[in-house]
Amino acid sequence: MTERITTYTHDGLGFDVLDQGPLYGPVVLLLHGFPERASSWSAVMANLNDAGMRTIAPDQRGYSPGARPRRRRDYRVEALVGDVVALIDAIGSPVHLVGHDWGAMVAWVTAGRRPDLVSSLTAFSVPHPGAFMTAMLSSKQILHSWYFAFFQLPILPEKWMTRPGQRAERWYEKSGMTAADLERTKTDIVDYGALPFAVAWYRGIPLSSPGVGRLRITVPTSMVWSDGDTFIGRSAVDGAQRYVDAAYTLTVLPGVSHWIPTQAPDAAAAAVMRLSAPHGN
Numbered sequence: 001m002t003e004r005i006t007t008y009t010h011d012g013l014g015f016d017v018l019d020q021g022p023l024y025g026p027v028v029l030l031l032h033g034f035p036e037r038a039s040s041w042s043a044v045m046a047n048l049n050d051a052g053m054r055t056i057a058p059d060q061r062g063y064s065p066g067a068r069p070r071r072r073r074d075y076r077v078e079a080l081v082g083d084v085v086a087l088i089d090a091i092g093s094p095v096h097l098v099g100h101d102w103g104a105m106v107a108w109v110t111a112g113r114r115p116d117l118v119s120s121l122t123a124f125s126v127p128h129p130g131a132f133m134t135a136m137l138s139s140k141q142i143l144h145s146w147y148f149a150f151f152q153l154p155i156l157p158e159k160w161m162t163r164p165g166q167r168a169e170r171w172y173e174k175s176g177m178t179a180a181d182l183e184r185t186k187t188d189i190v191d192y193g194a195l196p197f198a199v200a201w202y203r204g205i206p207l208s209s210p211g212v213g214r215l216r217i218t219v220p221t222s223m224v225w226s227d228g229d230t231f232i233g234r235s236a237v238d239g240a241q242r243y244v245d246a247a248y249t250l251t252v253l254p255g256v257s258h259w260i261p262t263q264a265p266d267a268a269a270a271a272v273m274r275l276s277a278p279h280g281n
Helices: 037-051 076-090 100-111 130-138 154-164 168-173 179-190 196-201 211-213 232-240 264-276
Strands: 007-010 013-020 027-031 054-058 095-100 118-124 221-228 249-259
Touching: 007 076, 013 037, 013 076, 013 095, 027 037, 037 054, 037 196, 037 264, 054 076, 076 095, 076 100, 095 264, 100 118, 100 168, 100 211, 118 264, 130 211, 130 232, 154 168, 168 179, 179 196, 179 264, 196 232, 221 232, 221 264, 249 264
Parallel strands: 027 054, 027 095, 095 118, 118 221, 221 249
Antiparallel strands: 007 013, 013 054
16 A cells, blocks of 8 residues: 555444654554543654554544444454454555554454464563453453453443543553543543443453454564553463463563553664564565
């Protein structure tokens, strides 16, 4: 693909896309997490563009105004992966796939199901779904992930997350969000109308295939975790390598919170470049 991609369609939905950097550079596809949009990658993208890479980042299902279906089943992991596959098809060549938080989960599954479309995988914060589910049963991960159950409730989570000065705001602050991060979440997610649909990603979990936890990864993979992460414990991260049948590296960023792309963009870009930089191809 030698033209910019600013939008694409899949499943009757329209998605907004950020496409930056040299048109003929190696393509890095970046998937954002919750509650963020493609713009959360801006500083990382700038670093990658300077290194000669083309970066493409979509506002994913529920975040793009034209891609907000209302049924829970429309947010199954299979649907989220289908959106990514459609974007790679539009790009026209395999990509270096990168994801943070929920975007990492989608990236793991995409790489497992369609390795023909993925040159390398870099996952920030969230490990392979099999490692995550094992940790939920065998460690304190379930305590870190209490909100997964809370988000299954109708309406209440959205109200809880939009009341200024309430527990949700303190929860975010405890996770490492700065005042600027909180304001960006309000502007980019709440005011933008994306919050109910972003929460729907959690509501789609019970309807998703349990087979994602058994997927094998056969492309070069990098897992990046920060020791200040209050959502993902080390036990889950350490289990990821068991699912990778290819070159694998784990990088731990000391003193960094869960919000790696916005708070440690240089380190994030460096991790991506280890697998995607032009000199490595």
